[in-house]
Amino acid sequence: MQSEELEKMFKTRSLLNLATQSLSLSLILFMGISPAFAAEQYMINGKIVTRSVYDAVVLLKQGTAQIKANQNKEAVESLQKAESLAPELHEIQFYLGLALAKTGRSEEAIQHYEKARQLNPGFPSVWLNLGGLYQSEGDIGKALEIFNQYLVRFPRDPAAKNVASLVKGLSKEASMRSGANVSDALKTDYLEDVTRQGMVRWSPEKMPLKIYIASGEGVQGYKPQWTEVLKRSFIDWQTASGNLVSFEFTDNKEGSNIQCSWTDDPKALKNIAELGETELYSNSKGLVRGTIKFLTVAIAREMPVTDNRMRFIFLHEIGHALGMPGHTTTPSDAMFYSIGITDDWRTLSERDSNTIRKLYTHPGPSITYKKEL
Numbered sequence: 001m002q003s004e005e006l007e008k009m010f011k012t013r014s015l016l017n018l019a020t021q022s023l024s025l026s027l028i029l030f031m032g033i034s035p036a037f038a039a040e041q042y043m044i045n046g047k048i049v050t051r052s053v054y055d056a057v058v059l060l061k062q063g064t065a066q067i068k069a070n071q072n073k074e075a076v077e078s079l080q081k082a083e084s085l086a087p088e089l090h091e092i093q094f095y096l097g098l099a100l101a102k103t104g105r106s107e108e109a110i111q112h113y114e115k116a117r118q119l120n121p122g123f124p125s126v127w128l129n130l131g132g133l134y135q136s137e138g139d140i141g142k143a144l145e146i147f148n149q150y151l152v153r154f155p156r157d158p159a160a161k162n163v164a165s166l167v168k169g170l171s172k173e174a175s176m177r178s179g180a181n182v183s184d185a186l187k188t189d190y191l192e193d194v195t196r197q198g199m200v201r202w203s204p205e206k207m208p209l210k211i212y213i214a215s216g217e218g219v220q221g222y223k224p225q226w227t228e229v230l231k232r233s234f235i236d237w238q239t240a241s242g243n244l245v246s247f248e249f250t251d252n253k254e255g256s257n258i259q260c261s262w263t264d265d266p267k268a269l270k271n272i273a274e275l276g277e278t279e280l281y282s283n284s285k286g287l288v289r290g291t292i293k294f295l296t297v298a299i300a301r302e303m304p305v306t307d308n309r310m311r312f313i314f315l316h317e318i319g320h321a322l323g324m325p326g327h328t329t330t331p332s333d334a335m336f337y338s339i340g341i342t343d344d345w346r347t348l349s350e351r352d353s354n355t356i357r358k359l360y361t362h363p364g365p366s367i368t369y370k371k372e373l
């Protein structure tokens with residue numbers, strides 16, 4: 001593939017629109033020809049550097065290109081080599097953290113972001129990524145601490161406004177979670193966690209539920225393949241439920257049970273920590289209508305909207321729409337309260353499957369419920 005084409009694809013998919021403001025090192029290999037110093041000299045940005053630093057920067061460039069091409073494992077290798085040569089370069093620590101985060105090695109990623117932050121605290125992306133990573137690991141206290149420090153340090157950063165809303169949403173979640181128990185994660189289902197605010201279901205007579213998916217045409221950031229990923233996510237919940245819930249897709253909005261739509265305006269959501277929003281309407285017999293809005297644009301360039309990320313949001317919001325209004329503290333659950341940096345394709349877990357089955361075989365009555373989730 002031509003590099004221009006790659007660049008274009010990279011932009012349109014917003015795969016990794018990373019902050020590169022500090023990565024302005026240009027490499028110039030200068031061959032010294034002075035007879036007294038026939039040895040090679042290595043220069044970066046006009047400064048003479050050691051051979052190790054030069055090699056490390058070459059590896060750093062290779063690593064960032066690999067991240068761009070979504071070759072994250074290869075990027076980890078390049079950047080680990082770079083780090084062994086020049087651990088003092090904050091760019092190397094930053095990108096090594098990013099590559100590790102993308103391959104799901106979150107704990108190691110945090111260590112390298114922490115190093116990058118110590119080496120250069122003046123780089124907003126480090127704070128944003130680190131906060132996002134703590135958030136995705138379920139360490140909401142640490143995430144809030146980092147995001148709040150970011151807001152103090154960089155009040156004029158383009159992402160600051162969105163991060164302020166994120167902090168608001170996370171604080172709300174943190175106060176709701178304060179009674180949660182660590183041993184919750186050991187249970188085989190999480191029905192109790194997600195129905196604390198009451199239980200509500202679709203009645204069996206309504207199956208298959210009619211799903212209407214609005215066109216995303218003209219919505220900034222929308223990718224046509226997301227409609228297919230969304231349908232697949234509904235079907236995966238159906239399978240996980242053992243067909244206790246089932247779906248049928250329809251073009252008739254008025255006659256549908258669940259209406260899905262797209263928005264590129266973060267203000268359209270009450271809590272952007274979620275990147276999606278589900279509203280449910282019920283009567284005494286249970287649920288009668290649900291609407292789900294999906295945000296198509298990144299709220300910070302460090303957390304780009306990829307297919308994998310959308311997939312997690314789809315599974316999560318559908319979970320809300322099926323009658324699970326609450327959240328869990330276990331990152332592998334579809335109903336975990338936050339989305340992560342890890343860019344992988346999510347599947348429904350045993351716990352997800354057990355929970356939806358338990359909800360739809362539960363003997364209790366449906367409780368009237370109308371509230372934003």
Ligand SMILES: [Zn+2]
Nearest residue numbers: 274316327373
């Ligand atoms: Zn949620």
